[in-house]
Amino acid sequence: MARIVIDRLSVAYSGMRVIDGLSLEIEEGSFFTLLGPSGCGKTTLLRTIAGFNPVQSGTLRFGDRDVTNLPAHQRDIGMVFQDYALFPDKTVFDNVAYGLRARRVDAATIRRKVGEALERVGLSAFPERHPVALSGGQRQRVALARALVIQPQVLLMDEPLSNLDAKLRVQVRETIADLQREAGITTVFVTHDQEEALALSDRIGLMRQGSLEQVGPPEDIYRRPVSAYVADFVGAANTVPVDLEAPLAAGMPTRVNLGGIPVAALAPEALGAGSATLVARPEDIALIRGHAAGTLPGIVRRKQYLGGKTAYGIEVAQRQLAVDLHGEDHSGFAIGDPVGVVLDSAKTLVVRS
Amino acid sequence: MTAQVRSVWFWLALAVLVILIVTLLYPLINVLASSLSSARADGRSGWSVLLAEPKYLRAVANTVTLGAIVTLAATAIGVPLAYVAARYDFPGKALIAILPLTTLVVPEVIAAQTWLMMLGNNGLLTRTLAGWGIGLPSFYGWPGLITVMTFIYYTYVYIGTLAAIRGFDAQLEEAARGLGTSPAVSRLKVMLPVVLPAILASALLVFTLVVGNFAVATILGHKVELLSVLTYQTFISEVSTDPVMQSTLASVSIGLVALVLFLQRWVVSRGRYEIVLGRGAKPVAMRGLKSFGLALAAALVVIISLLPLATVVAGAFTVSRGPVMRWGEWTTAHLWRVFVNAPDPIINTLLYAGTATLISVFFATLVSYLIVKKRTILTPAIDYLTALPLALSGTVIGIGLVMSFNSGWMAITGTGAIIVLAYVIRRLPFGIRNASSTLYNIPNSIEEASISLGVPPLRSFAKVVLPLMIPSVAAAGVLVWTTTVAELSASVVVYSGGRETMPIQIFRLIDSGLMAQASAYGFVLVLMIVIPILLATTVFRLDIFGSR
Numbered sequence: 058m059a060r061i062v063i064d065r066l067s068v069a070y071s072g073m074r075v076i077d078g079l080s081l082e083i084e085e086g087s088f089f090t091l092l093g094p095s096g097c098g099k100t101t102l103l104r105t106i107a108g109f110n111p112v113q114s115g116t117l118r119f120g121d122r123d124v125t126n127l128p129a130h131q132r133d134i135g136m137v138f139q140d141y142a143l144f145p146d147k148t149v150f151d152n153v154a155y156g157l158r159a160r161r162v163d164a165a166t167i168r169r170k171v172g173e174a175l176e177r178v179g180l181s182a183f184p185e186r187h188p189v190a191l192s193g194g195q196r197q198r199v200a201l202a203r204a205l206v207i208q209p210q211v212l213l214m215d216e217p218l219s220n221l222d223a224k225l226r227v228q229v230r231e232t233i234a235d236l237q238r239e240a241g242i243t244t245v246f247v248t249h250d251q252e253e254a255l256a257l258s259d260r261i262g263l264m265r266q267g268s269l270e271q272v273g274p275p276e277d278i279y280r281r282p283v284s285a286y287v288a289d290f291v292g293a294a295n296t297v298p299v300d301l302e303a304p305l306a307a308g309m310p311t312r313v314n315l316g317g318i319p320v321a322a323l324a325p326e327a328l329g330a331g332s333a334t335l336v337a338r339p340e341d342i343a344l345i346r347g348h349a350a351g352t353l354p355g356i357v358r359r360k361q362y363l364g365g366k367t368a369y370g371i372e373v374a375q376r377q378l379a380v381d382l383h384g385e386d387h388s389g390f391a392i393g394d395p396v397g398v399v400l401d402s403a404k405t406l407v408v409r410s
Numbered sequence: 411m412t413a414q415v416r417s418v419w420f421w422l423a424l425a426v427l428v429i430l431i432v433t434l435l436y437p438l439i440n441v442l443a444s445s446l447s448s449a450r451a452d453g454r455s456g457w458s459v460l461l462a463e464p465k466y467l468r469a470v471a472n473t474v475t476l477g478a479i480v481t482l483a484a485t486a487i488g489v490p491l492a493y494v495a496a497r498y499d500f501p502g503k504a505l506i507a508i509l510p511l512t513t514l515v516v517p518e519v520i521a522a523q524t525w526l527m528m529l530g531n532n533g534l535l536t537r538t539l540a541g542w543g544i545g546l547p548s549f550y551g552w553p554g555l556i557t558v559m560t561f562i563y564y565t566y567v568y569i570g571t572l573a574a575i576r577g578f579d580a581q582l583e584e585a586a587r588g589l590g591t592s593p594a595v596s597r598l599k600v601m602l603p604v605v606l607p608a609i610l611a612s613a614l615l616v617f618t619l620v621v622g623n624f625a626v627a628t629i630l631g632h633k634v635e636l637l638s639v640l641t642y643q644t645f646i647s648e649v650s651t652d653p654v655m656q657s658t659l660a661s662v663s664i665g666l667v668a669l670v671l672f673l674q675r676w677v678v679s680r681g682r683y684e685i686v687l688g689r690g691a692k693p694v695a696m697r698g699l700k701s702f703g704l705a706l707a708a709a710l711v712v713i714i715s716l717l718p719l720a721t722v723v724a725g726a727f728t729v730s731r732g733p734v735m736r737w738g739e740w741t742t743a744h745l746w747r748v749f750v751n752a753p754d755p756i757i758n759t760l761l762y763a764g765t766a767t768l769i770s771v772f773f774a775t776l777v778s779y780l781i782v783k784k785r786t787i788l789t790p791a792i793d794y795l796t797a798l799p800l801a802l803s804g805t806v807i808g809i810g811l812v813m814s815f816n817s818g819w820m821a822i823t824g825t826g827a828i829i830v831l832a833y834v835i836r837r838l839p840f841g842i843r844n845a846s847s848t849l850y851n852i853p854n855s856i857e858e859a860s861i862s863l864g865v866p867p868l869r870s871f872a873k874v875v876l877p878l879m880i881p882s883v884a885a886a887g888v889l890v891w892t893t894t895v896a897e898l899s900a901s902v903v904v905y906s907g908g909r910e911t912m913p914i915q916i917f918r919l920i921d922s923g924l925m926a927q928a929s930a931y932g933f934v935l936v937l938m939i940v941i942p943i944l945l946a947t948t949v950f951r952l953d954i955f956g957s958r
Contacts, residue, residue, distance in 0.1 A: 135863075136862035142853065144874055
C-alpha cells in the first residue's frame with residue numbers, strides 16, 4: 058500500500074504529447090478513478106503508472122520509492138485489464154498462482170492464498186477450469202483475484218467492467234468495491250462510465266486532452282463542476298452560454314440574463330468577465346402551472362414518462378431545457394401546456410465554458 | 411527513442427536486421443550490381459548483349475507468354491471449381507477438399523516427371539495410343555509446359571477464390587435479390603466485385619510462380635527458351651561461365667516478378683472494402699443430371715491432379731530397362747537401390763532440410779513476434795526484407811548466394827551450410843506468415859498481465875506467449891519441412907558434388923531418362939512429405955491449412 062505521487066508528468070507517443078505536465082496525488086489506500094471520454098489520455102496515464110509507457114519528463118513515486126524509470130515487473134503492481142487477459146492455457150488456479158510462483162512462494166502457501174483469493178471473489182468452486190469455460194463476469198473475478206493475491210502496492214484497473222453486460226457490471230462493481238475496502242490497496246480505476254466513477258470512487262479525476270480538468274470527491278464533481286465540460290460529462294446538464302459583465306469570486310451569488318429575465322446562480326470557482334456557461338441539472342428545475350411572475354415562461358414541447366420520474370423538454374427563450382420531475386404527480390403536465398420554469402438558485406451554477 | 415534503445419527487443423530486432431542484410435540483401439545487390447558491370451570478356455555489358463542477341467529476348471517473350479497462358483488457364487479451372495465447391499453439394503464433393511494438398515504433396519519435379527511418364531516420347535499413354543494408331547504430338551515444349559504448370563498452379567487460384575467466396579456475406583446477395591434483381595444478376599453484380607480482388611491476386615501469384623519455375627521449365631521446356639532455364643544454363647555452363655550474363659538474366663526475372671507483385675499489391679489495396687465477415691451462403695444440394703455433370707467435371711480435375719501421385723508410386727515398383735518402363739511387371743529393386751546402394755540423397759535431404767526447418771521455425775517465430783508485437787523504428791525494414799524472397803526465384807537466390815559467399819569471411823560455397831541457407835531464405839516469408847497469423851489473435855494484455863505480476867519481459871514471453879504460439883509454430887514447421895524437402899531451384903544452383911538432395915537426384919535421373927529410379931526417390935520423397943502431415947493433423951491435431 059502506497060501513496061501515488063505524480064509530479065509534472067509528460068508522456069509522448071510517437072512525437073505526440075498525450076500527457077502534458079500532469080501532477081496528482083492519490084492517497085494511500087484510497088480508490089481513485091480516472092474518468093473521461095476515449096482519447097483523453099486516461100488509459101495512457103494508467104499504463105504509465107504501471108510502467109508500460111516510458112515517461113518523457115516528470116516523476117512518479119509510490120510512497121517513498123521513485124518508480125519513474127523502474128521496469129513494470131519491478132513495480133509491485135496488480136493490474137486488471139478490460140479483456141481480462143487471463144492466460145488461456147492455464148487453469149483458474151494456475152492463473153491466480155502465477156504471480157506468487159514468480160515470487161517463489163512455497164507451494165503450501167500458494168495453495169492457501171489462492172484458495173482464499175478465489176473464495177473472496179466467490180469462485181472457489183472451480184479452480185481446475187480453464188478460462189474458456191467461464192463467463193465474462195467470472196473471468197474478470199479471476200483476474201481480480203490474480204491481481205490481489207500478490208498484495209500489490211498499487212492496484213490498477215483499465216476499464217475492467219466495460220466488456221460485461223449491464224447486470225453483471227453492477228455485480229462485479231460491488232465485488233470490486235468490497236475487495237478494495239477490505240484489502241485497503243491504493244487503487245487507480247479507469248473508466249468512461251460516469252456512473253461507475255460516482256459509485257466506486259473516493260475521488261475522481263476528470264481528464265481532458267491529457268490533463269486533469271477537475272479532481273475531487275464524487276459529490277464535488279457532480280455538484281460543483283468547475284467547467285461546462287465537467288458538468289456535461291458527469292450526469293445530465295442544461296448548459297446555456299451567458300455573458301458575465303464583471304468578474305466573480307468563488308462561491309459568489311450572482312444574476313445572469315436568460316432570455317431577458319435575470320436568473321440567480323452561484324459561481325463555484327472564481328471567473329473572469331466575458332462568456333461563461335450557466336449549468337442547471339434537469340432535477341434541479343421546478344415547473345409551475347401557467348406563466349407566473351418571477352419564473353421563466355416556457356411551453357412543454359416533449360414528455361417521456363419513465364416510471365419513477367418524467368422527463369420534459371421545455372421551450373424557454375428559443376431553447377429547450379431538459380427538466381426531470383420526481384415526486385407525486387410528476388407526469389401532470391401535458392405537451393403544449395404553458396409553464397413557469399423555476400431554477401434552484403443554490404444549485405444553478407455559472408462556470409467557465 | 412531512448413526507451414526503445416533500452417529495450418531488449420530493440421537489440422534483437424537489430425540482430426535480425428543485420429542477419430537479413432548479410433544473407434539476403436547483400437547477395438541480391440551483388441546480382442543487380444554485377445549485371446551492370448561490364449566485366450565480360452568481350453567488353454560488352456550484360457544489358458547490351460541481352461538486347462542484341464535474339465535468344466535472350468525470345469526467352470523474355472516466351473516467359474511472359476507462358477506466364478499469361480498458364481495464369482488464364484489456371485484461373486479458368488480454379489475459379490469455377492471454387493465457386494462450385496463453395497455453393498453446391500454433389501456426390502463426391504469431399505474429394506475436392508484434398509486438392510490443396512496435392513500441390514503440397516507432389517513436388518514440381520515429380521509432377522513434371524510423371525506427366526512425362528504418361529505422355530512423354532516413351533510415355534505409357536503415348537505408346538498405348540500409338541499401338542492403336544493414334545499419334546500424339548510431342549509433349550515437350552509448349553503443350554507440356556502449359557498442361558503441367560496449369561495443373562500445378564490452379565490450386566492457388568482455387569484456394570484464394572474459395573476463401574473469398576466463403577467469406578462473402580450471403581446477406582448482401584439476398585439484399586440485392588430483395589431489391590429486385592434476379593439471382594444470377596445479383597451474384598454477378600454483388601459478389602463478383604467483392605471476390606474479384608482475391609481472384610486477381612491469386613492469378614498474379616500464379617504468374618510470378620510461372621516466371622520463377624525451374625523444375626517444369628527445365629524438364630519439359632525442350633527447345634522453348636525460358637528465362638529461368640537460360641539463367642541456370644548460363645550459370646552451370648562449363649564452356650564459358652558468364653557471371654555478368656547470369657546476373658543480367660536474373661535481374662530481368664527479378665524485375666518481372668517485382669512488377670507483378672507491385673501490381674498485385676495495388677489490386678489488393680484497391681479491393682480493400684469493408685467486408686463484413688458474414689455467414690457465407692450454405693451450399694445448395696444439387697440433384698439429377700446437373701449434379702452428375704458437376705461431379706464428373708470435379709472428378710476429372712481431381713483425377714488429373716492425383717495422377718502424378720499414382721504414377722510415381724507405380725513407377726517406383728515397376729521393372730525398367732534403362733529408360734523403358736515395363737508396366738505391369740513389379741519389382742522392389744529400385745527401392746532397394748535407393749535405400750541400400752545410394753542412400754546419400756536421402757541422408758542429405760534429412761540433414762539439410764531438418765536443419766533448415768529448425769532454423770526457419772526459430773527465426774520465423776522471433777521475427778514474427780518482433781513484427782507483430784514489438785514494433786521499433788527497425789520494424790518496417792525487417793518487414794520489407796523478410797517479404798523479399800517472394801519476389802526472388804530459387805535460381806536467383808541460389809546465384810546470389812554463390813556469388814556472395816564464394817570467398818571472404820563467410821566462404822560457405824561448396825559446403826552444406828549454403829544449401830541450408832538457401833532453404834531458410836526461400837521459405838522465410840512462408841514461415842513468418844504462418845507464425846504471425848496466431849500472434850494477431852494473442853492480445854498484448856496477456857503479456858502485460860504477466861509483467862505486472864512481476865515476471866520480466868523476456869520470461870513473460872516465454873511463459874505466456876510462447877505456449878500459445880506452439881500449435882501454429884509447429885504447423886508452420888511442418889509446412890516449412892514439406893516445402894523444403896521438395897526444394898529444387900535454389901539448391902540445384904548452390905549444391906556441390908556429393909551433396910545431392912532428393913529433388914536434385916530426381917532431376918538428374920530424369921535428365922538421364924531413368925524414370926523408374928527417379929520414381930523410387932520420388933516415392934520416398936512423397937512419403938517424407940505425407941507422413942509428417944498425417945502425423946501433425948491426426949495425432950497432434952494441428953490445423954496446418956488454416957493459415958494457408
